[in-house]
Amino acid sequence: MNLFETVKASVSVPDAAKMYGLQPNRHGMVRCPFHDDRHPSLKLNEDYYYCFGCGAAGDVIDLTARLFSLRPYEAAKKLAADFGIDPDKPPSAAALAKPKHPMIRAFREDERYCQRVLCDYLHLLEDWKVRYAPTSMDGDYDDRFVEACQMLDYVEYLADILTVGTLEQRAATVKDLMKDGMIGGLDENERIAG
Ligand SMILES: [Zn+2]
DSSP: OHHHHHHHHOOOOHHHHHHHHOOOOTSEOOTTTTTOSSSOOOOOOOOOOEETTOOOEHHHHHHHHHHTTTTTHHHHHHHHTTTTTTSOOOOOHHHHHHOOOHHHHHHHHHHHHHHHHHHHHHHHHHHHHHHHHHHHSSOOHEEEEEEHHHHHHHHHHHHHHHSSHHHHHHHHHHHHHHHHHHHHHHHHHHHHHH
């Protein structure tokens, strides 16, 4: 087993969350640290977490990486150290928990925004695909149905990258989405419909 597998096998998401100051209620929900969350909307499962508010999701390493703005490998090392998994060569937690870099923080904000918009848009498209499906064979398709058919796979793909991609992949995707104004357009799309 490599470090990632060892850590994931040893530390549950709720354990890590509690270690790092999140306090799950009896339903295993916490107030999401990744968006402005008034009521607990982040669910801590044993192997993964998911936020119903902003769509943030990932495993125990991803959670730690986000909380401390670490790379996944650094997050795995921090978990190993904090939970005493590799007592032979534990990196000091203080050394790993460096102050957050402003650029990284800006990226995180952009990333969360992109995740939220993509998630909303995805749900909208899923709804449109069913709600505006053609009822006759005359080929008179509703624009919204056409858009859903054209965009669903692509938006799903983007959302997947932001959820499970490497930091580099996520950074590139967020940069593209922010750059050409695509994400703003989608956001507007969502507001009109909502
Ligand atoms: Zn959230």
